[in-house]
Amino acid sequence: MTLNRISLMDAYLIETVRSNGISNDELIQKTLNKDQNAWKEILPKLNFERLVEIAEDEELFKSIIEDGYKIKFVTMNGLKNLLKLKFQIDESKYHQIENGLLDLDINEDQLAGIKQFLSDNWQIHEIERNQSTVKVNITVG
Known part of the structure; x- marks a missing residue:
């Protein structure tokens, strides 16, 4: 299986959310429903709009979250x-x-x-x- 390539900043966003105890299922469901209000309390400095943009392609987003990803360029x-x-x-x-x-x-x-x-x-x-x-x-x- 070929992994989807994402930017380093997208990886930071996903991993920051995960590192705060948010499961893959919750990450997918709340992003697809554009309902990240609860996350804004624990992660007030993050802009979740980027997750919503990625999730416009639902299958792509689910694959990134469930199957993993490759980062385009890591510093x-x-x-x-x-x-x-x-x-x-x-x-x-x-x-x-x-x-x-x-x-x-x-x-x-x-x-x-x-x-x-x-x-x-x-x-x-x-x-x-x-x-x-x-x-x-x-x-x-």
Whole structure:
């Protein structure tokens, strides 16, 4: 299956909503019904109109939310922010260098999720693997 490509800002919006405890089903239903008033209380600075725009193509929107997405272009800060939003991985969990992140210990689900959303300008190199974690380097180029 080919994943839909979205912008980094669209990914931030989706993952910010999810990171505040909103399920995929609620995200889909409230967006399709243009009823995000409850979210405005917990996320007052977000503009939910972009979600409504994406949801104009209902099948596309459902696929992005349920099946996942690939980001068109991820920056270094974008990668760091998505790791934090999507997986609660902060800067204490890796070493940042000029062109990437080193020694990131993650589980298989996190690895699959990162591989899924990461744009083509990034590469993931497995360094070490044990029963519960995989140590990876994520670099540009």
